[in-house]
Amino acid sequence: MIRPLALAAALLGLLALGGCAFNHGVTLNNPPPAAKTAFLKGRAFTVGKVTVAPDARPVHETVYHCLPDPMYAKMMKYNLELAFQRAGLTQGKGPAVPVNFEITYRAFKDNIAQGLGPSGLVGTLTFAGFPVIMHIYGVGGAGWFNTGPYWTRQQRIMPAMAAAITGGLKGVQHGKSFYSNLDFFGSDSVGGYFGDKGGFTHHIVTLPYPMTVKEYEQITGKSAAQLAAICKARIAGK
Numbered sequence: 001m002i003r004p005l006a007l008a009a010a011l012l013g014l015l016a017l018g019g020c021a022f023n024h025g026v027t028l029n030n031p032p033p034a035a036k037t038a039f040l041k042g043r044a045f046t047v048g049k050v051t052v053a054p055d056a057r058p059v060h061e062t063v064y065h066c067l068p069d070p071m072y073a074k075m076m077k078y079n080l081e082l083a084f085q086r087a088g089l090t091q092g093k094g095p096a097v098p099v100n101f102e103i104t105y106r107a108f109k110d111n112i113a114q115g116l117g118p119s120g121l122v123g124t125l126t127f128a129g130f131p132v133i134m135h136i137y138g139v140g141g142a143g144w145f146n147t148g149p150y151w152t153r154q155q156r157i158m159p160a161m162a163a164a165i166t167g168g169l170k171g172v173q174h175g176k177s178f179y180s181n182l183d184f185f186g187s188d189s190v191g192g193y194f195g196d197k198g199g200f201t202h203h204i205v206t207l208p209y210p211m212t213v214k215e216y217e218q219i220t221g222k223s224a225a226q227l228a229a230i231c232k233a234r235i236a237g238k
Contacts, residue, residue, distance in 0.1 A: 026164045026182055029133035034177040040097060040128060041175035045089040048098035050077035057105045064107040064119075066150045066231035071220050072106055075154065075211070076123075078219045079162035087166045092173060099127045099169065105135075108153035121157045125165055132168070132178065136161045151231040155210035 052069035065072065080101065084090050105122035120137040136157060164182060171180040213224050220227065 027135040028179055031132050031178040032130045034175065037130065037172045037178065038175060040172050042093050043173065044092035044094055044096040045084060045099050045127065045169055045173065046096040047077060047080045047084055048100040050080065050101045052103045052106065056103055058107055061107065063150055063235050064109050066234045067227065072103065072154065074219050075158050076101060076103065079159050080165065083162040083166040087170055089166060089169055089173060097128050099125065101125050108157065121161050127169065134161065134164065136164055149228055149231065151227045159211060
């Protein structure tokens with residue numbers, strides 16, 4: 001079952017994350033209901049494998065994903081581990097449930113999706129045998145368009161995806177549905193936004209938002225200059 005947000009993106013574009021005119025829409029495909037995940041109430045969760053699919057789209061337009069895919073996987077894992085720890089997901093009954101995430105679409109154009117445009121992050125989350133396809137994209141004012149170096153343009157979408165995943169799993173840990181913390185409309189038929197007016201915000205996990213150059217360097221083991229050079233060479237097809 002798909003929990004769509006196409007119309008919600010237009011209606012809720014002014015909801016704020018951290019008091020700013022920017023938030024991230026989340027679309028869920030086949031999130032498990034609370035009845036099926038009840039056995040996970042009170043369990044601890046841990047980040048498992050985070051990968052980028054070999055055929056992840058787009059396969060061209062390297063300018064929108066100009067770093068090697070293993071670097072994007074490391075960035076995503078970093079954000080997930082930080083979010084899990086700060087939200088208390090790692091605390092609970094054991095053994096901890098491993099949570100895997102495979103990125104299947106990564107296009108980091110400007111952090112802002114124009115409708116359902118090219119900017120976005122899609123992946124398959126898997127925990128306890130439940131696969132959930134998650135699509136996150138940004139909506140907001142023109143002031144949030146990222147015109148910085150291409151290698152930095154996932155700086156908001158990745159923490160937002162980690163926050164959404166963490167929010168969903170926090171609901172499961174509390175004995176609720178995966179989408180209970182992501183639903184602004186009080187209806188099981190809608191995936192929902194997360195922001196200051198919802199049940200879950202990025203403040204709960206206090207993720208750095210946006211990611212910083214220092215974090216990029218820490219995660220990849222490369223300096224900003226090296227990352228810029230890698231990006232430039234890949235865009236040039238070298």
